[in-house]
Amino acid sequence: MKRYKCTFVVLLVSFAVLSVFSASPLDEDVEVELVLTREGNTSELPCNLQVTHPPDKVSLVEWTKGDDEQPLYKVDFRGVQTQVVPKPEGENRLSLRLVEDKKALLVISSTKVADEGLYNCRVDFYRSQTTFTHVNLTVIVPPQGVQITDELGIPIKNGVTKAYAAGASLILICVATGGKPLPTVAWSRDGEIVTNVTQHFPERFRSQNILRVPELTRSDLHAVYQCEVSNSNQQPPLIVKVTVEMFLRPLEVTLIDPFRFNQTFSAEKKYELICRCKGSRPPPIISWWKDGIPMEGGTISVSADGNTTTSTLWFTPQASDDGLVLSCRAANQMVPHSELRDSWMLKVLYPPKIILHLGHGLQPSSIREGVDVYFECQIIANPKVTRVWWLRDGIRLASNASAGILVANQTLVLQGVSRRSSGNYYCESSNTEGTSRSVPFQLKVKFEPVCGEPNNRKVLGVAKGEPVKIECKVDAEPAARYFRWSFNSTPGISRILKEHTANAGLSILTYQPMSASDYGTIQCWGNNEFGTQRAPCIYHIVPAGRPDPPNGCVVANITHHNANITCVKGFDGGLKQKFIMLVKVGDTEITNITSASTDFEVGNLDAATEYTFVVFALNAKGWSKSGSTLMARTLAAPGLKELRRSTVQSKETKLKGPWMYILLAGGSTLIVAGSIAIIIFVVRRFKVDSPVRERRRSPKRNELSLGPSIQGFTDAGTDDKNPDLIPPPANEALLTAGLIPTAPYTITTRPSQKRNCATQMPVKPYHVTWAPILQSRNCATQTPPPHKESSV
Numbered sequence: 141m142k143r144y145k146c147t148f149v150v151l152l153v154s155f156a157v158l159s160v161f162s163a164s165p166l167d168e169d170v171e172v173e174l175v176l177t178r179e180g181n182t183s184e185l186p187c188n189l190q191v192t193h194p195p196d197k198v199s200l201v202e203w204t205k206g207d208d209e210q211p212l213y214k215v216d217f218r219g220v221q222t223q224v225v226p227k228p229e230g231e232n233r234l235s236l237r238l239v240e241d242k243k244a245l246l247v248i249s250s251t252k253v254a255d256e257g258l259y260n261c262r263v264d265f266y267r268s269q270t271t272f273t274h275v276n277l278t279v280i281v282p283p284q285g286v287q288i289t290d291e292l293g294i295p296i297k298n299g300v301t302k303a304y305a306a307g308a309s310l311i312l313i314c315v316a317t318g319g320k321p322l323p324t325v326a327w328s329r330d331g332e333i334v335t336n337v338t339q340h341f342p343e344r345f346r347s348q349n350i351l352r353v354p355e356l357t358r359s360d361l362h363a364v365y366q367c368e369v370s371n372s373n374q375q376p377p378l379i380v381k382v383t384v385e386m387f388l389r390p391l392e393v394t395l396i397d398p399f400r401f402n403q404t405f406s407a408e409k410k411y412e413l414i415c416r417c418k419g420s421r422p423p424p425i426i427s428w429w430k431d432g433i434p435m436e437g438g439t440i441s442v443s444a445d446g447n448t449t450t451s452t453l454w455f456t457p458q459a460s461d462d463g464l465v466l467s468c469r470a471a472n473q474m475v476p477h478s479e480l481r482d483s484w485m486l487k488v489l490y491p492p493k494i495i496l497h498l499g500h501g502l503q504p505s506s507i508r509e510g511v512d513v514y515f516e517c518q519i520i521a522n523p524k525v526t527r528v529w530w531l532r533d534g535i536r537l538a539s540n541a542s543a544g545i546l547v548a549n550q551t552l553v554l555q556g557v558s559r560r561s562s563g564n565y566y567c568e569s570s571n572t573e574g575t576s577r578s579v580p581f582q583l584k585v586k587f588e589p590v591c592g593e594p595n596n597r598k599v600l601g602v603a604k605g606e607p608v609k610i611e612c613k614v615d616a617e618p619a620a621r622y623f624r625w626s627f628n629s630t631p632g633i634s635r636i637l638k639e640h641t642a643n644a645g646l647s648i649l650t651y652q653p654m655s656a657s658d659y660g661t662i663q664c665w666g667n668n669e670f671g672t673q674r675a676p677c678i679y680h681i682v683p684a685g686r687p688d689p690p691n692g693c694v695v696a697n698i699t700h701h702n703a704n705i706t707c708v709k710g711f712d713g714g715l716k717q718k719f720i721m722l723v724k725v726g727d728t729e730i731t732n733i734t735s736a737s738t739d740f741e742v743g744n745l746d747a748a749t750e751y752t753f754v755v756f757a758l759n760a761k762g763w764s765k766s767g768s769t770l771m772a773r774t775l776a777a778p779g780l781k782e783l784r785r786s787t788v789q790s791k792e793t794k795l796k797g798p799w800m801y802i803l804l805a806g807g808s809t810l811i812v813a814g815s816i817a818i819i820i821f822v823v824r825r826f827k828v829d830s831p832v833r834e835r836r837r838s839p840k841r842n843e844l845s846l847g848p849s850i851q852g853f854t855d856a857g858t859d860d861k862n863p864d865l866i867p868p869p870a871n872e873a874l875l876t877a878g879l880i881p882t883a884p885y886t887i888t889t890r891p892s893q894k895r896n897c898a899t900q901m902p903v904k905p906y907h908v909t910w911a912p913i914l915q916s917r918n919c920a921t922q923t924p925p926p927h928k929e930s931s932v
């Protein structure tokens with residue numbers, strides 16, 4: 141130690157001289173090197189070994205810490221190299237490393253915070269002055285952790301904030317714990333510092349920075365804010381990222397018209413409506429409304445980015461929807477008052493809807509003949525109709541002033557309706573959407589009952605004791621339901637008949653004439669709300685008899701082998717009649733044909749042959765007393781020239797017959813005629829013929845027969861033994877002999893029927909009693925045909 145002090149003094153003196161020229165490094169304002177080390181890392185503290193005056197050499201390097209005199213580490217180059225590990229309690233964390241004789245690095249492994257301090261390195265040289273190096277070791281402790289919380293102090297999870305509404309303010313607090321020195325906490329977005337104002341709380345080892353975004357906007361959605369915590373630029377900062385979540389109100393709602401139907405729909409057709417909403421987070425609730433009333437249905441789909449939501453609705457517009465407002469509303473549940481809507485005014489086209497009205501003030505139940513009726517057609521249609529048609533029972537009506545029909549666009553006027561105006565009326569109209577018709581209006585023109593029989597009358601042949609059903613058919617609206625029947629035999633005497641049924645429009649009387657006095661006229665009256673039938677239906681009940689022969693037979697056509705014969709039917713005797721035609725050549729019957737009508741067709745005839753055709757009528761009572769005869773010649777076979785016998789010829793033959801006969805009769809003996817008349821007169825007195833036969837008798841006999849005829853009728857139906865009733869085949873001899881074909885029994889002169897009829901005519905048909913009716917039957921040509929057919 142003594143030696144060391146002496147050397148030191150010597151050196152100090154010698155350097156004092158030198159120091160006049162050079163500054164001494166041992167002064168107060170020494171340079172201090174700064175070394176930063178992270179806790180736990182290895183620190184290297186440099187010490188300068190630079191020799192100022194070579195070839196001088198370092199003799200000693202000694203490290204001390206702070207004011208501690210005790211060296212930490214010492215290397216003595218003099219003599220044997222010695223390493224001093226001071227404080228034996230040292231953990232061998234120190235070592236010295238020489239770098240090319242220029243630097244001596246004190247290496248501290250696993251640096252601790254306690255290692256901090258000012259380190260001094262003293263270097264002795266053999267000759268040169270001792271030098272000092274001062275090193276300030278600072279140990280940096282990194283921050284322990286970083287946490288981000290929201291304004292309520294709730295930690296952010298998974299790096300995503302809770303959702304904020306647009307306009308809300310965002311507050312995020314980034315808190316760093318630990319660290320020496322206390323770190324800087326900075327918020328940045330997209331690489332740019334937003335704020336780096338750090339609050340330090342040393343006593344709590346905390347540092348924090350509060351991020352404040354005063355008003356979030358739509359562009360802040362999914363913005364990434366990052367908190368960077370750092371207390372050393374040698375170390376990368378700690379970074380925590382936060383993504384901002386937001387609720388966004390819908391931006392736009394659109395009703396889409398993909399098919400360009402221009403908001404115009406056809407009723408009852410299906411349409412796909414699409415409503416699209418953009419910009420809502422989370423996807424909005426889309427609802428459909430019609431006229432302020434919510435509609436069912438709607439299928440939602442959300443685009444992949446969640447920005448676009450569409451709702452699809454199948455919509456079948458109704459005619460009543462025309463003019464209503466259809467709207468689509470989108471609302472974000474999370475954002476109050478965020479509803480947006482788009483609306484359409486619906487235009488619905490539909491076929492006409494037609495309602496038919498009976499004119500104002502008209503009661504359907506009180507339309508009777510003669511009143512004016514009008515209808516109104518009420519039409520609702522889109523587009524508007526241009527034409528209206530009126531129809532009755534499917535037939536289109538046109539204006540016809542003479543028929544009293546006036547058709548104006550939507551009105552139909554029927555002037556003075558009659559029962560024929562009854563029917564189903566409706567109107568029809570069309571537009572681009574279709575054609576419609578109204579529900580038919582059944583017009584029933586009310587009228588009082590009228591007889592349904594032709595000419596109001598009918599002749600019925602009835603056998604005595606035989607019940608007959610008489611149907612009284614009455615037309616009326618409403619149908620007649622009450623009927624009155626009466627029987628008249630002698631003028632002024634009538635009795636009511638009660639044995640009848642009454643249905644709507646039809647009454648059936650079962651009548652059974654038991655004696656001659658039961659023959660006569662039956663009348664029937666129907667009754668409805670509008671009155672009683674004025675003219676009754678009249679049924680002449682006559683004893684059933686044999687029919688009259690057909691007359692007026694002609695050849696309708698004749699060829700080689702065929703002939704068509706047609707006649708006019710006569711009175712049927714009050715019963716259903718049919719007809720038979722005998723075909724003869726000479727006296728020989730070739731064939732016979734039966735027919736329900738008076739038209740005959742005969743075939744298989746020989747050509748060029750003269751044929752005789754005799755037509756009879758027959759009914760249940762028997763054959764007509766005579767036949768109508770006709771002769772005709774078939775045509776010659778082709779190739780042969782043969783004259784055709786025409787119908788005229790045959791008629792001439794017929795006409796010739798009576799005249800010849802009359803001349804003959806006149807030319808022969810009047811006595812014979814007189815005696816025959818007397819004989820007939822005598823016969824008549826005891827036997828009265830049927831009215832059928834009456835016709836062919838003289839007027840004188842007719843008049844005579846009036847009295848006892850009641851008696852006579854009783855036998856009329858069965859008087860087969862009457863000498864005049866020659867069976868038809870018996871007539872053939874006369875017929876073929878060219879005599880009068882229709883009156884084989886007649887020897888008398890023609891009855892003066894005209895006079896007979898003339899006297900009866902003034903009598904009204906429905907006031908006649910039984911006798912005139914019988915008379916009128918004889919005047920076939922003068923009375924209105926009271927009977928064509930009869931049924932039993």
Ligand SMILES: *[C@@H]1O[C@H](CO)[C@@H](O)[C@H](O)[C@H]1NC(C)=O
Pocket residue numbers: 178180181182
């Ligand atoms: C120690 O420091 C070195 C150099 O600065 C660095 O590369 C290394 O990562 C550090 N070690 C630790 C544990 O931090």
Ligand SMILES: *[C@@H]1O[C@H](CO)[C@@H](O)[C@H](O)[C@H]1NC(C)=O
Pocket residue numbers: 172174257258276277278
């Ligand atoms: C060491 O450096 C730190 C800063 O780096 C300083 O605060 C401290 O006072 C210095 N120590 C000495 C002894 O100079």
Ligand SMILES: *[C@@H]1O[C@H](CO)[C@@H](O)[C@H](O)[C@H]1NC(C)=O
Pocket residue numbers: 324333336
């Ligand atoms: C804070 O940021 C400003 C500007 O960005 C910068 O000038 C300043 O150095 C920063 N302060 C800290 C402590 O990082």
Ligand SMILES: *[C@@H]1O[C@H](CO)[C@@H](O)[C@H](O)[C@H]1NC(C)=O
Pocket residue numbers: 400401402404
């Ligand atoms: C809708 O309007 C467009 C243009 O005005 C027209 O071309 C198109 O035919 C219309 N569509 C219908 C269904 O009317």
Ligand SMILES: *[C@@H]1O[C@H](CO)[C@@H](O)[C@H](O)[C@H]1NC(C)=O
Pocket residue numbers: 391418419445447
């Ligand atoms: C969402 O839609 C709106 C409106 O079209 C648009 O402005 C916005 O950019 C969209 N957002 C996204 C994320 O696509």
Ligand SMILES: *[C@@H]1O[C@H](CO)[C@@H](O)[C@H](O)[C@H]1NC(C)=O
Pocket residue numbers: 540541542543
């Ligand atoms: C008008 O009505 C009358 C009587 O019903 C009829 O004869 C005539 O043919 C009708 N005229 C037209 C043009 O239909």
Ligand SMILES: *[C@@H]1O[C@H](CO)[C@@H](O)[C@H](O)[C@H]1NC(C)=O
Pocket residue numbers: 548549550
């Ligand atoms: C009926 O048609 C005529 C022309 O044909 C027209 O001038 C009139 O306005 C129409 N009336 C109604 C009620 O439609």
Ligand SMILES: *[C@@H]1O[C@H](CO)[C@@H](O)[C@H](O)[C@H]1NC(C)=O
Pocket residue numbers: 696697698
């Ligand atoms: C008769 O009938 C034939 C054929 O059936 C026909 O050619 C002819 O014109 C008819 N004659 C008369 C008068 O009807």
Ligand SMILES: *[C@@H]1O[C@H](CO)[C@@H](O)[C@H](O)[C@H]1NC(C)=O
Pocket residue numbers: 696697698699702703704741
């Ligand atoms: C007779 O009448 C029938 C039916 O009317 C007809 O088919 C036929 O051709 C007619 N015959 C002759 C020869 O005219």
Ligand SMILES: *[C@@H]1O[C@H](CO)[C@@H](O)[C@H](O)[C@H]1NC(C)=O
Pocket residue numbers: 722729731732
């Ligand atoms: C009608 O002809 C048939 C045979 O064809 C015959 O049996 C019948 O007697 C004939 N009738 C008359 C009334 O001639």
